[in-house]
Amino acid sequence: MLSQTEENYLKALFHLTSETANKSETGTNELAAALNVKPATANDMLKKLKEKKLINYEKYGKVSLTAAGRRQAIEVVRKHRLWETFLYEKLQFSWDEVHEVAEQLEHIYSPKLIEQLEKFLGYPEFDPHGDVIPNAKGELKLQARKTLSQVMVGKSCKLVAVKDNSASFLQYVVKVGLGLSSKIKLISRQEFDGTTEIEVNGKKSMVSQKFADNIFVV
Amino acid sequence: MLSQTEENYLKALFHLTSETANKSETGTNELAAALNVKPATANDMLKKLKEKKLINYEKYGKVSLTAAGRRQAIEVVRKHRLWETFLYEKLQFSWDEVHEVAEQLEHIYSPKLIEQLEKFLGYPEFDPHGDVIPNAKGELKLQARKTLSQVMVGKSCKLVAVKDNSASFLQYVVKVGLGLSSKIKLISRQEFDGTTEIEVNGKKSMVSQKFADNIFVV
DNA sequence: TAGTTTTGTTAGACTACCCTAACTTTATAT
DNA sequence: ATATAAAGTTAGGGTAGTCTAACAAAACTA
Ligand SMILES: [Mn+2]
Ligand SMILES: [Mn+2]
Ligand SMILES: [Mn+2]
Ligand SMILES: [Mn+2]
Numbered sequence: 001m002l003s004q005t006e007e008n009y010l011k012a013l014f015h016l017t018s019e020t021a022n023k024s025e026t027g028t029n030e031l032a033a034a035l036n037v038k039p040a041t042a043n044d045m046l047k048k049l050k051e052k053k054l055i056n057y058e059k060y061g062k063v064s065l066t067a068a069g070r071r072q073a074i075e076v077v078r079k080h081r082l083w084e085t086f087l088y089e090k091l092q093f094s095w096d097e098v099h100e101v102a103e104q105l106e107h108i109y110s111p112k113l114i115e116q117l118e119k120f121l122g123y124p125e126f127d128p129h130g131d132v133i134p135n136a137k138g139e140l141k142l143q144a145r146k147t148l149s150q151v152m153v154g155k156s157c158k159l160v161a162v163k164d165n166s167a168s169f170l171q172y173v174v175k176v177g178l179g180l181s182s183k184i185k186l187i188s189r190q191e192f193d194g195t196t197e198i199e200v201n202g203k204k205s206m207v208s209q210k211f212a213d214n215i216f217v218v
Numbered sequence: 219m220l221s222q223t224e225e226n227y228l229k230a231l232f233h234l235t236s237e238t239a240n241k242s243e244t245g246t247n248e249l250a251a252a253l254n255v256k257p258a259t260a261n262d263m264l265k266k267l268k269e270k271k272l273i274n275y276e277k278y279g280k281v282s283l284t285a286a287g288r289r290q291a292i293e294v295v296r297k298h299r300l301w302e303t304f305l306y307e308k309l310q311f312s313w314d315e316v317h318e319v320a321e322q323l324e325h326i327y328s329p330k331l332i333e334q335l336e337k338f339l340g341y342p343e344f345d346p347h348g349d350v351i352p353n354a355k356g357e358l359k360l361q362a363r364k365t366l367s368q369v370m371v372g373k374s375c376k377l378v379a380v381k382d383n384s385a386s387f388l389q390y391v392v393k394v395g396l397g398l399s400s401k402i403k404l405i406s407r408q409e410f411d412g413t414t415e416i417e418v419n420g421k422k423s424m425v426s427q428k429f430a431d432n433i434f435v436v
Numbered sequence: 437t438a439g440t441t442t443t444g445t446t447a448g449a450c451t452a453c454c455c456t457a458a459c460t461t462t463a464t465a466t
Numbered sequence: 467a468t469a470t471a472a473a474g475t476t477a478g479g480g481t482a483g484t485c486t487a488a489c490a491a492a493a494c495t496a
Contacts, residue, residue: 041483255455
């Protein structure tokens with residue numbers, strides 16, 4: 001069985017090399033940054049994960065998950081998202097509170113627990129942030145979606161998910177009047193820095209490029 | 219914040235020095251045995267816990283929890299029993315399956331989670347094994363109860379809790395036809411080894427002294 | 437193409453938790 | 467009261483995961 005730490009590294013690799021990130025491999029420094037450790041530390045773990053055949057990696061080369069590594073990573077993501085859904089749906093947590101606790105709960109080992117939890121929640125498809133919950137087989141349908149920053153001025157779209165899961169970002173999203181399924185109209189965008197004016201429920205707001213990069217819409 | 223390991227040591231100390239155990243202090247070897255580690259390992263931790271003022275301990279002396287240590291231990295017990303109740307009541311776990319998973323869940327840190335979980339469960343008083351769930355203040359009402367081995371021949375009693383929480387014991391209990399609230403009649407007891415004949419729902423069974431020591435009744 | 441910057445690796449050290457083997461202290465039993 | 471047994475401690479060592487500092491390779495840039 002994998003340690004919590006190993007699971008966290010695999011999950012980080014999954015997020016850094018997924019469709020969402022638009023690339024299929026990453027590097028030591030990026031991985032280290034994602035996990036808030038130093039590159040030397042990440043390097044040690046890369047050797048270990050390679051030894052366990054969970055990643056593809058050669059000294060000074062790029063890093064990617066093997067099929068086995070991806071399978072393990074997806075299991076962690078599945079547990080994370082099911083727990084977030086539980087906290088949100090059953091325990092009245094707000095969507096900016098669920099992530100932190102799910103970071104702990106995702107490491108609980110018990111196949112029966114996850115199976116029963118999923119059943120208890122009614123086999124949910126999405127977590128509170130709009131992300132797809134992988135099924136028990138590790139299958140994960142990818143969503144056709146783009147970021148708010150990719151939407152053209154004048155067009156309208158619907159918020160389907162958020163990229164960043166931090167409480168500070170999510171609270172900001174709420175403050176702007178947004179939530180899952182919000183309808184957003186693009187009023188204007190500055191060429192210079194990508195600052196965008198949007199309209200939500202008749203209310204206009206200015207949001208940064210960075211903000212728009214973290215909002216997924218269809 | 220305490221590590222999982224420290225929490226496990228405090229919880230073990232709590233169980234070894236509680237009313238149920240009929241003593242208020244314990245020793246290095248007993249503690250080590252309870253945690254499946256060697257005495258040398260337990261000794262290291264005793265020094266550490268003393269340093270943190272969570273236990274009363276002097277070299278070669280007996281060990282007991284300080285008020286602060288007891289408070290922490292009870293919090294772990296509270297979480298353990300609430301999670302067991304959740305698994306049993308909401309996720310269709312059987313009473314012999316809950317303990318193992320609760321051993322992991324009891325270490326999740328989130329005051330809001332426990333508060334909401336308790337509310338979600340309807341502020342339960344007892345866990346699936348009949349043990350009292352401490353309240354949020356760390357208060358824990360002690361139960362007037364004795365073991366089946368203390369009941370006199372000819373008397374009847376009601377099963378209110380089990381001492382051992384292992385799957386093997388609990389499955390055995392079920393096999394004998396027992397569960398929480400079962401009415402038990404004491405038919406006979408051998409002087410020699412304490413083997414006892416009991417009657418449950420008209421069905422007679424022979425149980426060992428050890429078995430009877432692990433059944434709490436009123 | 438030759439710096440220079442970025443990225444990645446290695447060596448050595450630290451903490452937490454665990455072990456074995458040897459030792460010391462305390463308790464028990466003649 | 468002494469010998470033996472039981473309980474407890476210490477010394478030294480291992481692994482996992484982290485760090486800093488020094489170094490090596492690759493990528494970029496002028
Ligand atoms: Mn999350
Ligand atoms: Mn999420
Ligand atoms: Mn239990
Ligand atoms: Mn219990």
